[in-house]
Every structure is written in structure tokens, then in C-alpha cells.
Amino acid sequence: MSALTLPEIDAVVASARPVATDVVLLTLRAADGSELPPWQPGAHLDVEVQPGVERQYSLCGDPADRSVYQVAVLREPDGRGGSEHLHAHVREGDRLRVRGPLNHFGLHAVPPGGSYAFVAGGIGITPLLPMMRAADAAGIPFTLAYAGRSLERMPFVDELVAAYGDRVSVYTSELGHRFALSTLSGGTPSAPVAVYCCGPARMLTELEQVALDAGWPPDALHLERFEAREVTEPVRQESFEVELELSGMTLEVPPDRSILDVVEEAGVLVLSSCREGTCGTCETPVVSGEVDHRDSVLTPAEQEDNEVMMICVSRAACPRLVLEL
Numbered sequence: 001m002s003a004l005t006l007p008e009i010d011a012v013v014a015s016a017r018p019v020a021t022d023v024v025l026l027t028l029r030a031a032d033g034s035e036l037p038p039w040q041p042g043a044h045l046d047v048e049v050q051p052g053v054e055r056q057y058s059l060c061g062d063p064a065d066r067s068v069y070q071v072a073v074l075r076e077p078d079g080r081g082g083s084e085h086l087h088a089h090v091r092e093g094d095r096l097r098v099r100g101p102l103n104h105f106g107l108h109a110v111p112p113g114g115s116y117a118f119v120a121g122g123i124g125i126t127p128l129l130p131m132m133r134a135a136d137a138a139g140i141p142f143t144l145a146y147a148g149r150s151l152e153r154m155p156f157v158d159e160l161v162a163a164y165g166d167r168v169s170v171y172t173s174e175l176g177h178r179f180a181l182s183t184l185s186g187g188t189p190s191a192p193v194a195v196y197c198c199g200p201a202r203m204l205t206e207l208e209q210v211a212l213d214a215g216w217p218p219d220a221l222h223l224e225r226f227e228a229r230e231v232t233e234p235v236r237q238e239s240f241e242v243e244l245e246l247s248g249m250t251l252e253v254p255p256d257r258s259i260l261d262v263v264e265e266a267g268v269l270v271l272s273s274c275r276e277g278t279c280g281t282c283e284t285p286v287v288s289g290e291v292d293h294r295d296s297v298l299t300p301a302e303q304e305d306n307e308v309m310m311i312c313v314s315r316a317a318c319p320r321l322v323l324e325l
């Protein structure tokens with residue numbers, strides 16, 4: 001679904017329940033009682049935490065239950081203030097505007113003989129919860145390695161162990177247990193393993209390196225980032241042009257501005273949320289031209305396909321890009 005067609009929902013907080021230290025589980029209903037738009041495991045919601053301030057949270061409930069959405073929010077005192085505001089002010093019965101769901105972390109089918117390895121760091125467990133339920137319902141083998149600072153700060157540990165038993169391994173740094181990512185494998189051609197990981201940037205970067213060093217197949221590793229990845233200098237230091245095919249405009253993007261800023265200033269409607277390349281809301285189809293992909297959403301294979309780009313952070317690697325805008 002294009003971001004421009006994402007449903008906007010006036011939601012009401014049906015419950016706000018602590019599920020770990022500094023983690024609250026919000027259950028949301030449509031304010032008018034209607035059925036909520038469908039979603040698949042891995043999807044997230046844009047939540048307007050304050051007027052003009054949106055944050056993205058993974059849906060962690062049951063996709064079959066169209067009456068509610070559930071998101072778990074970690075309070076981050078050193079964050080940008082969105083989670084602090086939700087923890088301090090949002091209570092049962094409050095209204096929240098949400099947009100979505102949008103999914104850039106979908107659970108792909110594995111071939112016969114295949115399995116899933118889920119890896120979570122802290123609050124990164126949330127998108128993996130519906131994935132494990134789906135894998136379990138489909139009878140596909142899986143394991144979960146769940147790492148965090150302490151058990152008190154890791155939501156849903158007890159439920160996971162109760163539901164999935166020895167398929168779940170829990171690692172707490174407080175007790176000196178550390179999960180060795182290097183023990184993971186992308187499997188073999190006859191028994192492929194699809195690895196799905198969500199957690200802190202350090203964990204994802206390390207796992208990318210493990211996959212690279214071990215020569216995993218390109219589609220073995222699937223990552224969900226909460227924080228923007230570190231990027232190097234843009235490929236192109238000079239200005240470039242963007243031709244907006246649908247709007248009939250050509251605009252110049254200087255080195256110190258994003259395509260999104262320039263396009264918005266020209267009065268073209270583009271939905272955006274994070275503006276740092278992590279949510280996928282500003283995804284825009286590319287008609288022609290080479291893109292300098294600088295986002296944290298698309299996989300390396302998707303970036304290579306050059307069919308879409310995140311215009312909040314990605315730039316041109318050529319003098320002129322043509323976009324379907």
C-alpha cells in the first residue's frame with residue numbers, strides 16, 4: 001500500500017497496561033467502534049503522540065482480531081520525547097490519531113524443510129510476536145533468541161516461554177548471558193533458515209557482519225531498525241535535479257536539503273513521518289536515475305532494484321532523478 005493511501009484512524013485507548021519496567025502495552029480501538037484495517041506480522045503504526053509528532057510502533061497483537069491494535073512502548077528518557085509523553089500522559093479512554101498499518105518487515109514463506117530463527121533485543125521483541133504465532137500456526141519450526149539487560153526490562157518473557165518452551169532462549173546481560181550471533185546460520189540450500197532480527201543498532205550491525213562473513217544467501221537476513229543506520233558521505237556532493245513526473249515539475253535539490261524538503265516546499269503532497277529513513281512512509285517510486293540509498297528500511301536487494309526510494313534521506317547518485325510524484 002502506498003503511504004499516500006494509508007488509512008488514518010481516530011483511535012481510543014482501551015487499556016494501557018505495564019508489561020515490563022518502562023514498557024506499557026497500549027490496546028487501541030477505533031473510536032467509532034468500526035473494524036480496523038487488516039495487517040500482517042511485521043507491520044507498524046504511526047502514532048501521533050502529540051500534535052505534529054509521530055512515532056512508529058510495531059503491532060504486536062493478533063492480526064485476526066480486527067477489533068483492536070496493540071503496541072508496546074518503551075520509555076526512552078534519552079529519546080526525542082515521544083515515548084516519554086506517551087508514558088506520562090496517555091491513559092485509558094484517551095484519543096490517539098494513528099496511521100497505517102505499513103509493513104516493511106513482512107514474514108516471507110520458507111520453502112519446505114526451511115525454518116525461522118528470530119532474534120530480539122529488548123523492545124525489538126514486538127514485531128516478532130505475531131511472526132512466531134504465524135510460524136507456530138503454520139507448523140514451521142522456529143527458534144527465538146531474546147536478549148535484554150534484565151528480565152524485568154524484557155516484556156513477554158514468561159508468555160513466550162510458556163507458549164514455546166525450549167524453542168525460546170533468554171539472555172540477560174545483567175546475569176552475564178550473552179547471545180553469540182555468530183552461532184546463527186543462514187542454513188543450507190535444502191534446509192534454509194530465514195533470520196528475522198529486531199533490536200538495537202549494534203545488534204543489527206553485528207548480525208549483518210555475521211551474515212556477510214559466513215556468506216549467507218542474500219534473502220536469509222531480515223532486519224527491522226528502530227534507529228537510523230550510520231551512513232557515509234553522499235555519493236554526490238553537488239546539487240541534482242528531480243523531475244516529478246505526475247506534477248510536471250523539475251526541482252533542484254541542493255547538497256544541504258533533502259528531496260522531501262524541496263518537494264514539500266514546492267507544494268507537492270508526500271506523506272512522511274520519521275524523516276530519518278526508518279519508517280518507510282515517504283517511499284516514492286523511481287522512474288529513472290540512479291539512487292544513493294541512505295535509508296534503514298529497504299534490504300540491500302531492494303535498494304539494488306532501484307524501484308523505490310525514501311526521499312527523506314536518500315539522494316541522487318546522478319545529475320537527474322525522475323520520480324513518480
Ligand code: FES
Pocket residue numbers: 271272273274275276277278279280281282283295297310311312313
Ligand atoms: S519519513 Fe520515514 S522513511 Fe522517510
